[in-house]
Amino acid sequence: MAWTPPPGNRSGRSAIVEPGNSASLPVRIVPCLDVRAGRVVKGVKFQGLRDQGDPAELAHSYEEQGADEVVVLDVTATPEGRGTRLDTVRAVRARLSVPLTVGGGIGEVEDAAALLKAGADKVAVNTAAVRRPELLSALATRFGSQCVVISVDAAGWHTRGSGYEVVVRSGTERVGMDAVAWTRRAAELGAGEVLLTSFDRDGTRSGYELGLLRAVRSSVRIPIVASGGADTPEHMADAVRAGADAVLAASIFHQRNWTVQEVKAALSGLGVAVRPAYTAEKETSA
Amino acid sequence: MTPAVTVVRTSTANLASVVTAFERFGCSVRTTADPDAVARSDRVVLPGVGAFAAARAAIDTRGLEDALRDRMLQGRSTLGICLGMQLMARGSEEAPGVTGLGLLDGEVESYGQGHPELRVPQMGWNLVSPSDGCRIVPRGFAYFANSYRLATITPGWHPVWSEYGGRFLAAVERGAVVACQFHPELSGTYGKALLSNWLEA
Numbered sequence: 001m002a003w004t005p006p007p008g009n010r011s012g013r014s015a016i017v018e019p020g021n022s023a024s025l026p027v028r029i030v031p032c033l034d035v036r037a038g039r040v041v042k043g044v045k046f047q048g049l050r051d052q053g054d055p056a057e058l059a060h061s062y063e064e065q066g067a068d069e070v071v072v073l074d075v076t077a078t079p080e081g082r083g084t085r086l087d088t089v090r091a092v093r094a095r096l097s098v099p100l101t102v103g104g105g106i107g108e109v110e111d112a113a114a115l116l117k118a119g120a121d122k123v124a125v126n127t128a129a130v131r132r133p134e135l136l137s138a139l140a141t142r143f144g145s146q147c148v149v150i151s152v153d154a155a156g157w158h159t160r161g162s163g164y165e166v167v168v169r170s171g172t173e174r175v176g177m178d179a180v181a182w183t184r185r186a187a188e189l190g191a192g193e194v195l196l197t198s199f200d201r202d203g204t205r206s207g208y209e210l211g212l213l214r215a216v217r218s219s220v221r222i223p224i225v226a227s228g229g230a231d232t233p234e235h236m237a238d239a240v241r242a243g244a245d246a247v248l249a250a251s252i253f254h255q256r257n258w259t260v261q262e263v264k265a266a267l268s269g270l271g272v273a274v275r276p277a278y279t280a281e282k283e284t285s286a
Numbered sequence: 287m288t289p290a291v292t293v294v295r296t297s298t299a300n301l302a303s304v305v306t307a308f309e310r311f312g313c314s315v316r317t318t319a320d321p322d323a324v325a326r327s328d329r330v331v332l333p334g335v336g337a338f339a340a341a342r343a344a345i346d347t348r349g350l351e352d353a354l355r356d357r358m359l360q361g362r363s364t365l366g367i368c369l370g371m372q373l374m375a376r377g378s379e380e381a382p383g384v385t386g387l388g389l390l391d392g393e394v395e396s397y398g399q400g401h402p403e404l405r406v407p408q409m410g411w412n413l414v415s416p417s418d419g420c421r422i423v424p425r426g427f428a429y430f431a432n433s434y435r436l437a438t439i440t441p442g443w444h445p446v447w448s449e450y451g452g453r454f455l456a457a458v459e460r461g462a463v464v465a466c467q468f469h470p471e472l473s474g475t476y477g478k479a480l481l482s483n484w485l486e487a
Binding site for chain 1: 300303306307310335336337369398402404405406407408409410411412424426427429431432433450469471472473474475476477478479
């Protein structure tokens with residue numbers, strides 16, 4: 001699909017964050033690798049998984065395209081699969097020199113320790129934290145909040161609270177908790193970032209759930225990674241305006257509709273600051 | 287040539303990313319908590335993830351303070367990363383009463399005092415601007431993941447600045463001794479350029 005810059009901003013120049021009292025960083029573009037048994041897969045609303053490739057190869061290629069970090073989610077985490085998962089993390093780490101977040105099936109502090117030792121920089125916890133919120137405090141105390149991501153899967157809950165409810169076990173179970181209140185509690189317990197996935201939008205490519213992003217943004221200070229529904233840079237720009245600090249996407253990158261580089265160029269044209277590629281400056285010192 | 291790099295192991299730190307980053311340069315990397323090895327090694331990395339007080343306690347338990355302080359005072363090749371930089375200061379608001387190594391002036395303070403608009407932690411890529419005289423840290427975007435930072439200049443150390451709710455020290459360097467608040471090992475091509483400069487210093 002062709003992207004055309006909006007009128008009035010056709011220069012194609014990057015919108016660089018100017019030094020100053022800036023309160024925000026360039027939006028992070030985060031390709032997500034949903035991994036099952038050592039292979040990247042992707043489905044719709046967490047179902048109907050199809051093979052998309054080798055995780056280490058994909059992670060490396062996304063870094064070269066300009067990805068600001070990479071998320072690996074073990075979508076069918078099982079006790080038997082844990083050894084495979086550590087092998088996957090080691091293989092991805094060997095090819096990746098930007099941050100790596102790993103999630104899926106983390107039930108204990110020791111699960112997180114093993115993933116961090118294998119090369120993860122952050123761990124994302126979901127179902128286990130819903131069941132035992134104190135897990136978040138234990139992780140933050142041992143590894144620091146900057147290592148701990150609360151992964152919240154939220155579905156529409158139209159009659160109550162914020163309008164969004166927490167779902168767990170890959171969306172198969174609704175737990176009757178308000179998603180916004182839960183995210184706030186998780187931040188208080190020590191989570192340093194929230195990976196906020198709209199279950200209703202996941203894999204649909206219909207845009208991020210902006211109401212969910214706005215509701216969580218007004219409620220927490222920790223960075224928000226928006227997830228579920230990305231199809232175009234316009235969707236990502238909308239998410240940033242709704243309060244996202246990072247935008248996660250899977251399908252659009254795996255299916256090569258967009259490269260990360262193309263997404264960044266398009267976002268710049270939409271007035272959203274992105275991290276430019278690094279180019280070494282000539283030696284200026286005498 | 288394959289330079290040898292010694293990575294100091296404090297109990298809480300995640301070392302895989304640091305070790306892998308140097309292995310990409312063909313370095314032989316060892317992790318250790320042995321003060322003699324830290325004193326003797328040509329190049330030492332003091333990483334750090336976790337809490338100030340816990341990391342300081344680990345340094346004490348393993349008797350590492352003198353080895354770390356001495357080599358940095360002597361200008362021997364040393365790289366402090368994130369909490370590793372903060373530990374070089376006099377102390378931290380994160381752990382009142384716990385002293386740092388005292389190589390850098392000032393106290394480490396939290397972000398966001400008077401800046402309710404700031405996301406905390408700072409998580410992401412920020413522009414790093416070296417001052418005149420810096421030879422190792424380039425200008426460019428580096429990856430940060432921190433809630434605390436140092437903002438006080440220490441005479442004799444070249445400052446490298448970033449902005450996040452005000453100016454703070456992204457890094458300092460003095461000869462072959464470099465301390466970064468950000469993570470060069472997670473900063474892609476930019477980080478590789480920095481690590482290459484340090485290995486050659």
